[in-house]
Amino acid sequence: MKIVRTLKRFLPPWIMSYVSLVIGWWILSLFFPHYIVPSPPIIAGTLKDIILYGGLMKHVTATMMRIAIGFAASMTVGISMGVVMGARRYWESFFRDYVTVSLSIPALCWAVLATMWFGLKPASPLLATTLITFPFVALNIWEGVKAVDKELVDMARAFEVSSKSILRKIIFPSLMPFLFAAIRYGFAISWKIVTISEMFAATEGMGYMIVYSYETFSMRGVIAWTLLFTAIILFIEYAVFKPTEKYILRWRPEMKL
């Protein structure tokens, strides 16, 4: 117990959390055959193989490209729709049901539909990703535009601040927290959808490799690819999203990052 206490004092919680995960997994692997729960060293070996000979870059690049395009498309559609819905009552009624319904349509439906329409073409995963992700983005921005403090806008108008400055200095900053929520959501969902639709409609990419591992009954492959996937998401979160958000929302007293 003393060891645990010492470790707790010197290691940050997130390291402890990963260490316990690995230890727990290792113990679990002792009780199951390696094709059900492969032990950490086996996984490490598979990871090494993937990185050295398995075409890691090819698959990661393929997936990342799809995510980047799908994410950009859904942000464009979602933000435009969210802005008009928040700003104009007419368009709010016009689009409301599409957003609400699209939020609850299972991702699988779109993935299947897109594949049936476009077959094994690059367009399939892109279309599926855009269709599934944009309602989440639209919803956040819609809420954001409605939440703009009208009193601040009135204040600016009373002081004859120009419309351009009102947009730049009041509306845009108040949208920022909502925009970040939309980006986070949009990005996380894009990942899921791209990999799911790669399982149906692609011949390369991380989702494709997970299915490939499944079909060759390679448990270690499924887990290794999933781990790689997780590592990339964590990297983007800590290297890109958190620092940007922390900088842009530094005026917020309640932000604890």
Next chain:
Amino acid sequence: MGAGRIEVKDLKKVFSQEDGTELLVLEKLNFCVEGGTFTSIIGLSGCGKSTILNIIAEIEQPTSGEVRCYAADGSEAKMGYVFQTPRLLPWLNALDNIRLVHEDKSPDEANELAKKCIRLVGLSEDTANKFPHQLSGGMQQRIGIARAISIEPDILLMDEPFSHLDAITADILRTELLRIWRETRVTILFVTHDLSEAIFLSDRILMLTRNPAHVCKDLLVEVPRPRKIDEPSFLTFMAKATKEFHSIGTGVEPSIIKPEKRKHLLLLRG
């Protein structure tokens, strides 16, 4: 800066409500405010006091009637507005909040002016770099006042600016406001529902009825300055004004008014 004149003629304002009905807030509202004076508008909550200021500040359009505001030289008056809440942008520091209303000036000029105004409202210069959430309510409202003063207004509109503050801070800020008024000689139109505040501050008090609001009493405050709320002349005038205020057909009896007002009444009776 200073000495703008306000003329309000036959002002009418109707709001369309969500359920389709119309709400008549102001009707046949007429008054003038002379240059350099301190005028208060007093009326019950919800009688349309803020709407009057919003129309004067051109945030809202009147249904009919007109408002004219002149500077001392007859040109269009510049207007500063202090709101009930500070209305500072939370993502800008105090200095940038003031600079927001000075787009036309060079950055250096705007900086200097903003700092000058922060000093004028009695804050130290290191307040300039603080974000609103790092400031107390009273300090935020001071920045709100500094912002309004910084445009060198001919007319300063104030909408219950001290009603959200604790009593002591509010008292301090009232005294500070009188100092600023003396130093700048700006015309002030001050909206409040607190009679003693109106008497303490103003030269003249306009009392409003409601549904729809129009001026029903126009009192000159005959209390010599500097005023103190416990002096006989203040208390006598308070008694007179309270009687007028209760006679404007609001149906409010002294027995149900707020405790702090009742204290004044007890003082008067005692």
